[in-house]
Every structure is written in C-alpha cells, then in structure tokens.
Amino acid sequence: MHWHCKKxxxxxxxxxxxxxxxxxxxxxxxxxxxxxxxxxxxVLFSCLILTGAAAMLSVNVSQAVENVGESxxxxxxxxxxxxxxxxxxxxxxxxxxxxxxxxEFYSKEDxxxxxxxxxxxxxxxxxxxxxxxxxxxxxxxxDLAKYDDTIKEIMKxxxxxxxxxxxxxxxxxxxxxxxxxxxSFWIILVLSIISLFIISNTIRATMYSRRxxxxxxxxxxxxxxxxxIPFIVEGMFIGLVSAVLSILGLMLLYNILMDLVQSTIPxxxxxxxxxxxxxxxxxxxxxxxxxxxxxxxxxGRYLKxxxxxxxxW
Amino acid sequence: xxxxxNVSKVYPSGTHALNGISLSIKTGEFVFxxxxxxxxxxxxxxxxxxxxxxxxxxxxxxxxxLSRIKRREIPYLRREMGIVFQDFRLIxxxxxxxxxxxxxxxxxATADAIKKRVPYILELVGLAHKAKRRPSELSGGEQQRxxxxxxxxxxxxxxxxxxxxxxIDPKMSYEIMKLLNAxxxxxxxxxxxxxxxxxxxxxxxxxxxxxxxxxxxxxx
Numbered sequence: 316m317h318w319h320c321k322k323x324x325x326x327x328x329x330x331x332x333x334x335x336x337x338x339x340x341x342x343x344x345x346x347x348x349x350x351x352x353x354x355x356x357x358v359l360f361s362c363l364i365l366t367g368a369a370a371m372l373s374v375n376v377s378q379a380v381e382n383v384g385e386s387x388x389x390x391x392x393x394x395x396x397x398x399x400x401x402x403x404x405x406x407x408x409x410x411x412x413x414x415x416x417x418x419e420f421y422s423k424e425d426x427x428x429x430x431x432x433x434x435x436x437x438x439x440x441x442x443x444x445x446x447x448x449x450x451x452x453x454x455x456x457x458d459l460a461k462y463d464d465t466i467k468e469i470m471k472x473x474x475x476x477x478x479x480x481x482x483x484x485x486x487x488x489x490x491x492x493x494x495x496x497x498x499s500f501w502i503i504l505v506l507s508i509i510s511l512f513i514i515s516n517t518i519r520a521t522m523y524s525r526r527x528x529x530x531x532x533x534x535x536x537x538x539x540x541x542x543x544i545p546f547i548v549e550g551m552f553i554g555l556v557s558a559v560l561s562i563l564g565l566m567l568l569y570n571i572l573m574d575l576v577q578s579t580i581p582x583x584x585x586x587x588x589x590x591x592x593x594x595x596x597x598x599x600x601x602x603x604x605x606x607x608x609x610x611x612x613x614x615g616r617y618l619k620x621x622x623x624x625x626x627x628w
Numbered sequence: 629x630x631x632x633x634n635v636s637k638v639y640p641s642g643t644h645a646l647n648g649i650s651l652s653i654k655t656g657e658f659v660f661x662x663x664x665x666x667x668x669x670x671x672x673x674x675x676x677x678x679x680x681x682x683x684x685x686x687x688x689x690x691x692x693x694l695s696r697i698k699r700r701e702i703p704y705l706r707r708e709m710g711i712v713f714q715d716f717r718l719i720x721x722x723x724x725x726x727x728x729x730x731x732x733x734x735x736x737a738t739a740d741a742i743k744k745r746v747p748y749i750l751e752l753v754g755l756a757h758k759a760k761r762r763p764s765e766l767s768g769g770e771q772q773r774x775x776x777x778x779x780x781x782x783x784x785x786x787x788x789x790x791x792x793x794x795x796i797d798p799k800m801s802y803e804i805m806k807l808l809n810a811x812x813x814x815x816x817x818x819x820x821x822x823x824x825x826x827x828x829x830x831x832x833x834x835x836x837x838x839x840x841x842x843x844x845x846x847x848x
Contacts, residue, residue, distance in 0.1 A: 369630070532730075534706065534711045538703045541735075
C-alpha cells in the first residue's frame with residue numbers, strides 16, 4: 316500500500332481510547348516524577364497566592380478610594396462680593412465641568428448657622444451684613460484621580476476664591492491604589508515567568524526520563540502531537556492542582572488576615588465570596604495556561620532539537 | 629521500493645559518510661547491507677528513516693522523494709518501516725504484550741485492533757506464552773523476537789534490522805534470521821544491516837557492501 320494512503324487510514328484510527336491512553340500516560344508521568352511535580356505545584360501555588368494577595372489588596376484599596384470618593388465633598392469658596400444669585404449661576408458653570416458629579420449651594424447663612432450652639436456669641440454678632448463668611452459650593456467629583464485637573468478648571472471661574480483641601484486623603488489612597496496596581500502587574504509578570512520556567516523544567520525532566528520511549532515512538536511513526544499530549548496533560552494537571560490549592564489557600568489566608576486587621580482598624584473589607592468566582596476563574600485559566608505553555612515550550616524545543624533522533628545510530 | 633540516486637552525505641564536522649551512492653531495492657527483496665564500522669551503514673539507515681537529509685542526490689521511497697516531503701509527513705513514512713534494533717530497545721517497565729502494543733498505540737490504533745493484532749504477532753514470533761513477562765526475564769534471542777514483533781505489528785512494507793544478531797548467541801541468531809526470511813517470504817522487504825560476514829554467507833539474499841561511503845559490492 317502506498318504510504319500516503321496509509322496516512323489517511325492512520326488518521327482515521329485516532330480515537331477516544333487512544334486519547335484515553337495518552338491522558339493516562341500523562342498521569343503516570345506525574346506519578347513517576349512526583350517530587351518534581353510537587354515542587355512545580357509548590358512554586359505555582361506560591362506564585363498564584365502572591366498574585367492573589369496583591370489583587371485582593373488592590374481591590375480593597377480601590378474600594379476604600381471609592382468609599383472616600385463617595386463621601387468626599389470639596390468646598391469651593393466664592394469671593395465675598397458674589398451674591399447668592401450669582402452663586403447659583405456659578406454652580407451651574409461648575410456642574411458643566413468634566414468629572415463633576417454633583418454640586419450643592421452652601422450659603423453664607425448656612426455657614427454661620429453651623430456655629431450656632433458651639434459659638435453662640437460669634438453667631439449672634441455676625442448676622443446679616445456683618446456675616447464675614449463667603450457663599451460656597453460643595454462639589455462632589457466622579458473620579459478622584461482627576462482631582463487636581465478638576466479643581467484647576469473650577470478655579471478658572473472668576474467668582475471662585477479658594478477651596479478646602481479635603482481631597483488629600485483620597486489622593487493618597489489613589490496613589491497607593493495605583494502603586495499597588497503597578498506592583499501587582501510586575502509581581503504577576505515576574506512570578507508567571509518563574510512558574511513557566513519551573514514547570515517547563517519539570518516537564519523537561521520527565522521528557523528526558525522518557526526519551527527512550529519517545530525515540531521508540533518516533534521510530535514506529537508516532538506524530539509529534541501524539542508525543543506531546545501526555546506532557547501537555549501533565550502541565551495542565553500541575554496547573555489545575557496549583558490553581559485549586561491556591562484558591563483555597565488564598566480564601567483561608569484572606570479571611571484570617573481580614574479578621575486580624577478588622578479587630579484593630581474598623582475597615583470595610585470586601586468579602587472573599589464576592590470575588591471568589593472571578594479569582595477562581597483567573598487562577599484556573601492562569602494555572603492551566605502556564606502549565607500548558609510550560610509543557611509546550613519544553614516539548615517543542617526537545618522535538619525540534621533531539622526528539623527526531625532515533626537514539627543510538 | 630527504495631531508490632538512491634547519487635546520494636552523498638557530509639556531516640557538519642566535515643565527515644563524508646556517503647559518496648555518491650546509487651542503488652535500488654525492490655519490494656519483496658532480502659538485502660544485506662554490510663560494511664565495517666564507520667563505513668556509512670548507519671548513515672544509510674538514517675537517510676532511509678529521514679532522520680537525516682542527503683547533502684546531495686535524491687532518495688525515493690515508494691515513489692516519494694524524501695527531500696520534498698514535509699516534516700509532518702515523516703511519521704507516516706516511518707510507518708512503512710519496522711525497525712529492529714541491535715539492543716532490542718524494549719521498555720522494561722512494560723511486559724512483552726505492552727511493548728508490542730505500544731507501537732500500535734503510538735500510531736493511534738484502536739483498542740480492538742490492538743487486542744486482535746498483538747496476540748497474533750506474538751504467536752508468529754513464538755512468544756505468545758510469554759506475553760506477561762518483562763523483557764528482563766527473557767533471553768537475548770527472545771528479546772530480539774519481541775523487538776521483531778514490535779516492528780511487524782503495524783504491518784510495515786519493509787523491515788529494517790540494524791545488527792539484529794549483534795547481542796545474541798549464534799543459535800538464536802540463526803532463529804532470528806529464519807524468522808526474517810519467513811517474513812520476507814510473505815512479501816515484506818527485509819534489509820539487514822550487519823558486519824557479520826558469516827551470517828551473510830549462511831543465508832541467501834542480495835549483499836550490498838559499503839566501504840568508506842561507497843558501494844564496494846552489490847551481488848546476489
């Protein structure tokens with residue numbers, strides 16, 4: 316029979332039992348190289364836990380920034396000569412500025428009224444024309460990261476005089492959030508590369524221990540795909556186990572830490588359950604992805620360099 | 629059918645392994661490739677298996693020019709060949725049955741096909757009763773028969789035996805050669821690479837002698 320006729324026939328012969336055999340081979344490999352497999356799972360577990368911790372910290376800080384943003388109101392004081400009527404017009408102008416979520420007029424009468432009870436003598440002598448306080452507008456911003464630019468725009472309005480600097484806390488939190496965001500990116504990148512390296516080395520060790528079998532497979536006409544599948548199964552399984560362990564580990568660690576933090580500082584932490592779905596999905600995709608990529612890198616390199624040789628000739 | 633047209637092979641080290649060899653091996657032939665160590669026998673096998681590409685000339689197997697086939701087509705070319713190694717190349721963690729079945733699994737055969745074919749082939753090489761044994765529990769001759777069974781199991785059109793009697797005693801060598809002859813009588817091309825002239829003289833067949841990369845003799 317002409318060999319390319321056989322090629323078509325052989326392709327038909329690939330079946331589920333063959334795939335089952337290859338998957339079983341992948342699991343055998345993990346068992347036969349259990350020390351290296353455990354080491355890989357350990358490294359990937361640590362990487363995912365650190366990544367998850369950075370993500371949870373980032374989410375919590377973002378939430379804190381959001382909370383501060385919601386309660387934060389910057390008071391913009393108007394010039395003394397600006398009347399209440401003019402102030403309402405200024406308020407309309409401020410509302411038109413980008414990033415301004417809301418405005419509230421705060422009259423000089425309301426301002427002096429706030430002294431009533433605490434400083435009654437001051438309140439008594441500063442009524443009507445004797446009131447030295449200016450009219451003001453309380454401004455709420457949509458995004459505190461744009462605080463400086465928004466204030467600059469507001470202060471361009473001629474009738475404005477000064478503003479209260481209550482956004483400092485929010486600005487600091489925003490800076491921390493952005494720092495954590497950047498750090499998380501680098502942590503994830505570096506740890507992914509380390510994980511990839513470790514898994515790829517584990518698979519390479521498995522491959523070298525099975526190079527004899529690979530050479531026999533190649534000599535009888537196994538395709539590269541056939542040779543690859545058990546190693547890919549191995550990489551995927553290592554990734555999956557690492558991901559599942561990391562999800563459980565992160566949940567445990569997060570709950571313990573949050574209990575500790577909340578017992579010292581009253582802090583509105585995000586419950587793990589609310590992000591568990593997203594975190595689990597990300598961990599499984601990352602774990603299985605890194606495992607598969609690690610396997611593909613090493614087997615690809617091996618098959619290109621040495622795997623085509625039928626040893627010993 | 630194997631055809632070599634003025635084939636040369638020069639390795640990157642500068643070694644001239646084959647120098648302009650031309651030959652033709654027809655389907656169903658029994659051929660001995662003989663020569664001393666370093667004569668070019670291994671290179672000849674590597675070229676047939678497409679483990680190496682020739683530096684010059686053309687190799688055609690079953691009408692297919694090996695220089696023109698794609699990398700992904702190489703496994704399908706190799707399925708046309710059954711290889712018997714001098715050192716048997718058996719996997720000791722597998723029993724005899726699994727060693728033979730392994731070759732079928734590697735080409736994606738179904739479980740049913742394996743169940744039918746492996747016992748038949750083991751019967752053919754006289755090892756059905758030792759199917760559950762590990763290779764290390766067998767004699768050298770028996771191990772070579774397992775290797776032969778593995779080479780045969782995918783029903784190749786040619787068997788290439790690289791020094792098949794190199795690691796076994798003379799009596800067993802004779803048995804292996806008889807088996808190869810029987811396989812050849814069924815129409816399978818058999819190529820035996822050896823340096824044992826005594827073996828060549830004891831069995832009929834075409835003899836191609838390679839020396840310093842050139843064909844020194846090609847006779848029956």
